[in-house]
Each structure stands twice: as C-alpha cells, then as structure tokens.
Amino acid sequence: MSDQDGRGGRELPGWARTALLVLLGVVVLGGLILAFRPSPVPVDAGEVTRGPLQVDVREDGRTQLRDRYTIAAPMAGTLERVRWRPGDEVEAGEELLGLIPLPAPLLDDRSRAQARAALEGARAGLEQARAREEAMEGAVVEAREALRRQRILLDESGGSVSAVEQAEAGLRSREAELRSARFAVQAAEQEVENARLLLERGTGNSGAERIGVRSPVSGRVLRVMQESEAAVQPGSPVLEVGDVTNLEVVADLLSADAVQVRPGHRAEIDRWGGEDVLPARVRVVEPAAFTRVSALGIEEQRVNVRLDLDPGTTLPPELGDGYRVEARIIIWEEDDVLRVPASAVFRDGDRWFAFRILDGRARRVEVEVGRRSDADAQVLSGLDVGDQVVLYPGERIEDGIRVEARR
Structure with a gap:
C-alpha cells in the first residue's frame, strides 16, 4: 500500500490551504472592526x-381701569363715617360721603372773587369736557366710516386684511376715548357743583350746613382711604370709584421688543387665574420708555404697551383692577x-x-x-x-x- 493510502485521505492543495487562511483572517479582522467600531450617537x-x-412677544402685565376717580373732601370740616366698602356698586349721582363744614366767617371780597373765579373755571372745564365729548363722537363716526370703506375694498379685492384690522383697532380706540370723555363730563359736572357749594357757603346763601358729595360715575368702590369719622382738610382723599367693566391691560416690554409691536396687533391674555384665553388688540405703544431694575440687578429700558379686550369678549367677573396677567402679542404670523x-x-x-x-x-x-x-x-x-x-x-x-x- 502507498503512503497516501496509509494516511487515510488526500491532503489539501497548497492554494486551498492559503485560501482558508485568508478567509479566516478576513473573518477575524471583520470581527475586530465590528468590535471596535464606534456605535451610532x-x-x-x-x-x-x-x-x-406665529412670532410673539410674551410679558407679564396687569389689568388697569381706564378711568378712576378719587373722591376727596371739597372743603375743611368733619367727615361722617363712610358706609361704603370696596366692591360696593354705586350709581352716578349717588351720595358717597357727608361732610359737615367747619364754622367759618363770610368770605371777604377777595376770597369771594376767588370762589367765583373757581366756579367759572369749573364751568369752563365742563364746557371743555363737553366739547371733547362731541369731538370724540365725531371721531367715532369717522372711524366707523373708515372701517366700512376698508371692508368694501377687501370684498372687492382691493384691500388687505391688515388694513381692516387696523381700522377695527382705530374704531375700538375711538370708542374707548368717547367713553372716557363722557366720564370726564360727569366728573366736571361734580366739580361745578362743589365750587357752587363753596361759594354759597361763603356768601351765607347755603341752606344747610351738611354737604353731600356724590359719585360722578356709575361703577364700584375700589378703595376706601378714610373710613372713620374725622376732621379733614380740602382735597383729602376719601375713596376711589371706577367702572370695573372698562378694563385695559398694561404690559411693560423691553424696548427692543416694543419696537416690533404696532397698534392693532392681535394679542392673547392668559394666566389671569382662569382657564379661558381672552382675545385682545394693541391700542397704543407709549412713546417714552422708563428704567426698571430686574431681579438680577440689571437696569432695563421698558415701554408700556396698552391693550384692549376684543369687543364682545365677556369680562370674567373675577378679574379686577391691578390683577396680574400674561400678555402674548403676536407680531407676525403666516x-x-x-x-x-x-x-x-x-x-x-x-x-x-x-x-x-x-x-x-x-x-x-x-x-x-x-x-x-x-x-x-x-x-x-x-x-x-x-x-x-x-x-x-x-x-x-x-x-x-x-x-x-x-x-
């Protein structure tokens, strides 16, 4: 028998052994590469x-009455105890406080002349307030006509949505100014009455010593500064009244953000304590800035931006004057x-x-x-x-x- 038969089989050719070794090396190398290869991040x-x-600016703000009135003592005397409490509702012309004037001698010629001049000045102020009311009524009519024209242009494809929104914002602003002018007329009428009482008292024509000071507007009592009976001097503040349904929102923005805000921009009032988001519009961006120190001690230039709630928005009865809110002003959207x-x-x-x-x-x-x-x-x-x-x-x-x- 041959040696090949004694080994029980044939040996692999040299090229096959080389191929196996190369294949084994490739497998080992591939395994090493896979083992040390960085895993995906x-x-x-x-x-x-x-x-x-939407691009917006967010900032904390506060609610604020558009018109508030401080009821003060018209002359020196003894103030009766005030029965009103914060939150009480009052009507225009309703008596708010009673005052018993101090006994005083008749006015001399000079003081009487000053009292007459004060009465005439109050009457002139009343006429001025009425003239402003008439001017605001005309401005409202013009704003409504401008809005009507912009809506017609939009329907005829000759206008833009932004022009209509600006006209709507202008109308809301004029209507708010008209309400303010009407309140000013009521306040001026009360000033005339106070000046008349002062003149009558000094000339001996006053029929009664007790003087009642009445509310110039319908609204609610905001604060009572002097509740107990006390001697008061002329001009001493006693209480504040205002119409709490006529609220605005004031947000103080960084000046770098305020330059991007325009009257008429859409806004949303949130985080006032309720779940609803209240729609609003920017009415005015005040032209003057002020300096405020942040919590980190950094001086910041701030600008007050005033917003009005959209007409038809139901004002939550829980929301009052000076409440904290968050204003989101949308400065661009597509x-x-x-x-x-x-x-x-x-x-x-x-x-x-x-x-x-x-x-x-x-x-x-x-x-x-x-x-x-x-x-x-x-x-x-x-x-x-x-x-x-x-x-x-x-x-x-x-x-x-x-x-x-x-x-």
Missing part, C-alpha cells in the same frame, strides 16, 4: 414640515410656511446651520432662516419638507458622524 430627531407659524424646530438650527458666525440625517449619518447643511419663534423657525432655503434633522446638536455631533434617532 443617539440623538433626538425632528422633521421639517409646512404649517402655520398660515403656510416651511418650518423646522428651532432647536435644530444653530448659528456659526453670521450663518445658520443644521444637521440633516441622511443614510444614518448627520450631514451639516447651511440653512437660510427667516422668522423665528420659541418653537419653530421659518426655512427659506437649505431644507425640504420631510427632511429629518438633529435636535439640540451637542459637541459630539460632527459632519458625517453616525447617528441613531431615539425612539
């Missing part, structure tokens, strides 16, 4: 979509824009970038960004609908690195 992913976008989550874009120098997820890798792309809100940013170029992007990219995210979206 887990990331939060977002999607580029189309939809509405119904259909290409948008990306704001956390996906970042600035590098003067340009904006984002990491687009493509074939399991993060690819850095330049993005042209338009308007931005807290949640989303408008995309003008660089990304398309449906693109997946990395949210909150950190230091580990680089161009070309393997990433895996968290579930």
Whole structure:
C-alpha cells in the first residue's frame, strides 16, 4: 500500500490551504472592526414640515381701569363715617360721603372773587369736557366710516386684511376715548357743583350746613382711604370709584421688543387665574420708555404697551383692577410656511446651520432662516419638507458622524 493510502485521505492543495487562511483572517479582522467600531450617537430627531407659524412677544402685565376717580373732601370740616366698602356698586349721582363744614366767617371780597373765579373755571372745564365729548363722537363716526370703506375694498379685492384690522383697532380706540370723555363730563359736572357749594357757603346763601358729595360715575368702590369719622382738610382723599367693566391691560416690554409691536396687533391674555384665553388688540405703544431694575440687578429700558379686550369678549367677573396677567402679542404670523424646530438650527458666525440625517449619518447643511419663534423657525432655503434633522446638536455631533434617532 502507498503512503497516501496509509494516511487515510488526500491532503489539501497548497492554494486551498492559503485560501482558508485568508478567509479566516478576513473573518477575524471583520470581527475586530465590528468590535471596535464606534456605535451610532443617539440623538433626538425632528422633521421639517409646512404649517402655520406665529412670532410673539410674551410679558407679564396687569389689568388697569381706564378711568378712576378719587373722591376727596371739597372743603375743611368733619367727615361722617363712610358706609361704603370696596366692591360696593354705586350709581352716578349717588351720595358717597357727608361732610359737615367747619364754622367759618363770610368770605371777604377777595376770597369771594376767588370762589367765583373757581366756579367759572369749573364751568369752563365742563364746557371743555363737553366739547371733547362731541369731538370724540365725531371721531367715532369717522372711524366707523373708515372701517366700512376698508371692508368694501377687501370684498372687492382691493384691500388687505391688515388694513381692516387696523381700522377695527382705530374704531375700538375711538370708542374707548368717547367713553372716557363722557366720564370726564360727569366728573366736571361734580366739580361745578362743589365750587357752587363753596361759594354759597361763603356768601351765607347755603341752606344747610351738611354737604353731600356724590359719585360722578356709575361703577364700584375700589378703595376706601378714610373710613372713620374725622376732621379733614380740602382735597383729602376719601375713596376711589371706577367702572370695573372698562378694563385695559398694561404690559411693560423691553424696548427692543416694543419696537416690533404696532397698534392693532392681535394679542392673547392668559394666566389671569382662569382657564379661558381672552382675545385682545394693541391700542397704543407709549412713546417714552422708563428704567426698571430686574431681579438680577440689571437696569432695563421698558415701554408700556396698552391693550384692549376684543369687543364682545365677556369680562370674567373675577378679574379686577391691578390683577396680574400674561400678555402674548403676536407680531407676525403666516398660515403656510416651511418650518423646522428651532432647536435644530444653530448659528456659526453670521450663518445658520443644521444637521440633516441622511443614510444614518448627520450631514451639516447651511440653512437660510427667516422668522423665528420659541418653537419653530421659518426655512427659506437649505431644507425640504420631510427632511429629518438633529435636535439640540451637542459637541459630539460632527459632519458625517453616525447617528441613531431615539425612539
């Protein structure tokens, strides 16, 4: 028998043994590569979509009466105990307080002349208030006509929605000024009555010593500064009254935010203590700023922005004067824009970038960004609908690195 038969089989050719060794080496090398290959970085992913976008300014504010009246003692004397309490409802002309004047000698010629001049001044103030009321009535008529014209232009495709909104805001402002002018007339009438009583008392024509001071407007008692019976001097404040249904909202914005706000901008009043969001409009942006020190001790330039609730809005009865609210003023909005989550874009120098997820890798792309809100940013170029992007990219995210979206 041959040696080959004694070994029980044939040996592999040399080339086969070499091929097996190469194959084994490839398998081992591949295993090592897989073992030491970096695993994908887990990331939060977002999607580029189309939809509405709103850019707003948020700031704490407070409610405030458009008109408040301080009822004061018209002359020196003894104030009777005030029976009114904060929250009580009063009608225009209803007596609010009683005053027993101090005994005083008749007015001399000079004092009598001053009292007559004060009465004539009060009457002139009343005429001025009535003239302003007439002017405001005319302004309301003009504002209504301007709104009617803008609506006709809009229906005929020759106008714009923003022009109609500005006309509506102008009408609301004129109507509010008319209400204020009417309150001013009532207050001026009360001033005339007080001046007349003072003159009659000094000339001996007063029929009764006790003087009753009446409410110039219908509303509610806001504060009572002097409740007990006491001696008072002329002009001493006793209580405040006002119409609590005629509220406005005052929000003090940073001056950098206030320059973006315009009268007529839509707004929402929230976090006042109830569940409903109250619609409002910007009435005026005050032209003068003031300095306020923040909680961190930083001086800030602030501007008061005044807002009116939309007509037809039911004012919650729980909401009163000086209550804290949050105002959200919408300075820009569009119904259909290409948008990306704001956390996906970042600035590098003067340009904006984002990491687009493509074939399991993060690819850095330049993005042209338009308007931005807290949640989303408008995309003008660089990304398309449906693109997946990395949210909150950190230091580990680089161009070309393997990433895996968290579930």
